[in-house]
Amino acid sequence: MEDNNQEVKLAEEGQGGVIVPPVVAEKKSFGKRYAFPMILFGLCIIMAVFLLVSNNKDETKLADEGAATDFTYQDIDGNSVTMSDTNGKVRLVYFFYSNCPDVCPPTTFMMSQVQEMLKADGDFGTKAEFLSITIDPVRDTPEALRVFGDKFGADYTGWKFLRGDEAETAKLAEKYQLGVIKDNDGNFGHSNLIVVVDKKGRIRDFISPQANGSPSDMSAEELYKEMKSLM
Known part of the structure; x- marks a missing residue:
């Protein structure tokens, strides 16, 4: 009975009898999550320093x-x-x-x-x-x-x-x-x-x-x- 219910459930989901395991979101490390914003921030700091130096020629x-x-x-x-x-x-x-x-x-x-x-x-x-x-x-x-x-x-x-x-x-x-x-x-x-x-x-x-x-x-x-x- 249990097997029949499983087959019906799979048929309704159009899985063709293949059981697809649930997708589990990968938990990213702090470095991976914030790498790009940190790079952008670093570039902004570099640009700010460049502009400051350029505007103060000696x-x-x-x-x-x-x-x-x-x-x-x-x-x-x-x-x-x-x-x-x-x-x-x-x-x-x-x-x-x-x-x-x-x-x-x-x-x-x-x-x-x-x-x-x-x-x-x-x-x-x-x-x-x-x-x-x-x-x-x-x-x-x-x-x-x-x-x-x-x-x-x-x-x-x-x-x-x-x-x-x-x-x-x-x-x-x-x-x-x-x-x-x-x-x-x-x-x-x-x-x-x-x-x-x-x-x-x-x-x-x-x-x-x-x-x-x-x-x-x-x-x-x-x-x-x-x-x-x-x-």
Whole structure:
């Protein structure tokens, strides 16, 4: 009787007379259960450390990109400014033009923010200097450059707005690893990067400012910290 009941039960379950033992869930060890979350946590820690280190560059971690090409240009007061004469200071070199319709004004504003941070430390003009070089000297007369600089509260004791020959300036930009082009309508295109030059006249970084709209762009505070690391 018992055998018959078992056969009926197996037939109803469609087992074909084969007894299937119940599946018993394997009890995983702590290591197996939590291995993947622990790996993810470890990767998060590593990434956090990497980002922390990357955001706190110092002089030893900035590559030496070669010597900054020397030049002599005129400032808005007609004085000659020679790059090598400013050695001993950390410098920002920026090629721009005042009629730029997009990136030059916000980049100059960002530089003005860095200026104020350095002035608060007493470093601007003594340990740090900005050199903004126009790629459009025909329209950027000394008067036009002063108007542009005044818009951003430029302190001319440590921020020089410079002009020279147009063709020569385009070649100079190339020597700083930057591109400058001019179309048939007189419109300019240029690499919107700020060049960081150390006290010895060596190029140490090319800064993409936030005006460029890339996630990796540098903020004013980050640029300030980088300059301080080179002093």
